[in-house]
Amino acid sequence: MTNAPKKPLxxxxxxxxAAVGLAAAACATGAEARGKPAKRALRNTARRDFPVLVGxxxxxxxxxxxxxxxxxxxxxxxxAIDVVKVVEADETDHSVGxxxxxNEDGVVQLDSAVMxxxxxxxxxxxxxxxxxxxxxxARLVMERSDHIMLVGRGAYEFARAHGHExxxxxxxxxxxxxxxxxxxxxxxxxxxxxxxxxxQGRAKSSAERAELALIDHYLEERVTGxxxxxxxxxxxxxACTTTTSGLSWxxxxxxxxxxIIGAGLYCDGEVGSAGAxxxxxxxxxxxxxxxxxxxxxxxxxxxxxxxxxxxxxxxxARRAAAWQPGLVDGExxxxxxxxxxxxxxxxxxxxxxxxxxxxxxxxxPENGPRHExxxxxxxxxxxx
Ligand code: GLY
Numbered sequence: 001m002t003n004a005p006k007k008p009l010x011x012x013x014x015x016x017x018a019a020v021g022l023a024a025a026a027c028a029t030g031a032e033a034r035g036k037p038a039k040r041a042l043r044n045t046a047r048r049d050f051p052v053l054v055g056x057x058x059x060x061x062x063x064x065x066x067x068x069x070x071x072x073x074x075x076x077x078x079x080a081i082d083v084v085k086v087v088e089a090d091e092t093d094h095s096v097g098x099x100x101x102x103n104e105d106g107v108v109q110l111d112s113a114v115m116x117x118x119x120x121x122x123x124x125x126x127x128x129x130x131x132x133x134x135x136x137x138a139r140l141v142m143e144r145s146d147h148i149m150l151v152g153r154g155a156y157e158f159a160r161a162h163g164h165e166x167x168x169x170x171x172x173x174x175x176x177x178x179x180x181x182x183x184x185x186x187x188x189x190x191x192x193x194x195x196x197x198x199x200q201g202r203a204k205s206s207a208e209r210a211e212l213a214l215i216d217h218y219l220e221e222r223v224t225g226x227x228x229x230x231x232x233x234x235x236x237x238x239a240c241t242t243t244t245s246g247l248s249w250x251x252x253x254x255x256x257x258x259x260i261i262g263a264g265l266y267c268d269g270e271v272g273s274a275g276a277x278x279x280x281x282x283x284x285x286x287x288x289x290x291x292x293x294x295x296x297x298x299x300x301x302x303x304x305x306x307x308x309x310x311x312x313x314x315x316x317a318r319r320a321a322a323w324q325p326g327l328v329d330g331e332x333x334x335x336x337x338x339x340x341x342x343x344x345x346x347x348x349x350x351x352x353x354x355x356x357x358x359x360x361x362x363x364x365p366e367n368g369p370r371h372e373x374x375x376x377x378x379x380x381x382x383x384x
Contacts, residue, residue, distance in 0.1 A: 050236070051076075053083065053363040054341050054349040055229035056277045058093060060361040062086035062229070063369035071365070076231035077116045077239035081135050083229040084243050088133050091171045094218060095225025098132055099171045100245020101218065103252045106178050108169035110134040111258040112243035114142060117269030124259035126151040131159045132167045135243045138259070149259060169245075176211070177218045181249055184219065222248050226258055228265060228275030230343040238345065240265045240273045247280065256280025262290035271297045272345050274306070278338035278354070285320075286313045292342055302342035303375055306352035310377040313338060313354060333378045356380035 051070040053063050062083030070079045088097030095101070102108045112134035113124035123142025126149065128134050137159040141150050150158050160166065170178075183193035226244035242265040244258040257264035257280035264280065266289035267273035274292040276283040283289070288309050295305035317334040321327045329335050338354040351360025356376030363369035 049365045050232060050234045050347055051365075052232040052343060052347050052349060053079070053229060053361070053369070054343045054351065055080075055083065055275065055361050056225075056227050056339065056341060057359045057361055057371060058087050058096070058225070058227050059083050059229045060369055060371060063361055063363045067363040067369050070231060070233060070363075073234060075118075075239070076233040076237050077114060077118075077139070077241070079233075080229040080231040080239050080241045081114065081139060083231075084135050084227045084241050085133055087227045088135060088243055091173070093225070094174060094177070094245075094248075096227050096244055097134070098167065098169045099174055100169065101174055101248035102170055102178050102245075103250045103254070104182075105252050106170065106175065106182075107252065108174070108245055109250075109252070109254075110169070110244065111246050111256050111264075112138045112241070113259045113261060113265055114138045114241040115239065115261060115265055115267045115273075116142070117238035117267045117273065120269060122148055122261045124149045124261060125155040125159075126255040126259045127253060128152070128155045128159065130166050130169060131156060131164050132169070133164070135241050137162075137164060138241070138243075148261065151255065152253075173211070173214065177215050178249075180215045181219055218248070226256075226264070226277040226280075228277055228341050230265075230267065230273035230275055230341060232273070232343055232345065232347060236345060238267045238269060238273045238343065240267045240275050240343075242275045242277075244277075257283035257288075260284055262287045264289060266290040266293050268293050268297070270345075272302070273343045275341050276338065277341075279336040282313050282317065282334070282336065282338050282354075285316055288313065288338070288340060292340060296342070296344055302344050302348050302350035303352060306340040306342045306350050307375070307377055309340060310338065310352055310354050314377070329381075335381065337381075339374060350375065352377065354378060356383070 066079050066082040087093050091099035100108050109127040111126050115122040121142050123138045125134050125137050140162050183191045228242040230240040232238050242258040246256045257276055263284040265275040271293050274289040276288050291309045292305045317327045318332055334354055340352050341360055342350045349362050351374045353374035353376045355378050357380040358374050359371035360374050362372055
């Protein structure tokens with residue numbers, strides 16, 4: 001039986017005390033790594049009462065809607081999926097589900113996975129097209145097949161067989177961003193973007209100006225956004241899900257970390273849960289989520305485990321830079337983003353970030369759903 005009962009508070013406090021001391025000794029921030037003294041104590045190690053949700057910043061809206069269900073005793077997987085479904089269906093979020101930015105052919109391909117600590121089972125889908133809720137299909141793969149992962153056409157047919165509707169996921173806003181990318185990526189092809197004076201020149205309504213600003217924003221930085229949610233129920237059971245439209249303009253058929261069990265998410269009913277957003281290739285190469293859960297198993301706190309895996313990612317990026325120099329900057333720091341969200345069975349949580357900036361979302365009884373700052377291993381890109 002993998003379900004671990006809730007530990008008595010005294011046990012959790014003593015575990016916490018040991019973990020904080022260990023973590024404080026072991027964790028070097030970006031500043032520390034360059035020989036400066038640490039400016040702050042660990043922020044994520046406060047004891048939490050049950051139940052707990054932790055995930056990416058964009059999970060907050062879903063947490064506000066569904067945390068109460070977890071309080072009332074709903075299964076952690078039900079709640080985690082309800083949380084991410086909010087963003088899967090949100091056309092204004094261009095990193096997940098409907099409205100997500102497409103691949104280089106203009107087709108939205110979704111990756112998603114679920115894992116249930118109660119059964120230590122998982123399901124996932126990769127390159128799924130035209131289905132609104134890939135997280136639900138991933139759950140179907142887990143519960144209604146003997147497989148773990150379905151991709152492409154097979155995943156789509158499986159979803160259709162289970163009654164999921166065919167849905168166009170490319171919205172007008174996403175199509176315009178994609179077309180602008182396509183038209184401006186090279187001056188040596190046959191696509192012509194509208195001349196800048198024609199684009200900017202004539203009087204524009206505020207809606208048109210907002211649309212242009214949105215397009216420019218998404219061309220400046222490639223989207224690797226994703227949503228992750230891990231849930232710890234009052235019973236002590238854990239579950240998690242990660243879902244995404246993946247890297248914008250990806251090569252058709254590219255599968256990121258989100259549907260890879262152990263990379264984009266992992267949970268173990270005896271230990272805890274972890275999930276990733278950001279550069280999927282780095283989460284796959286580090287097998288980041290399962291590596292974090294294994295560090296938790298060894299006694300690390302969530303923050304310590306997350307930062308340790310980010311240190312590995314940094315070393316791995318430096319080695320990979322031998323053939324892909326753009327992966328690290330002049331100081332040897334990764335040029336990409338990667339975040340992990342970590343949840344221990346004792347209710348401790350952490351949100352950690354390779355290059356800083358931004359928040360993660362957490363919900364627990366004392367303070368409810370809210371954003372907390374991610375703890376950064378290195379300074380944000382562009383900052384010293
Ligand atoms: N982490 C999302 C992706 O790389 O696809």
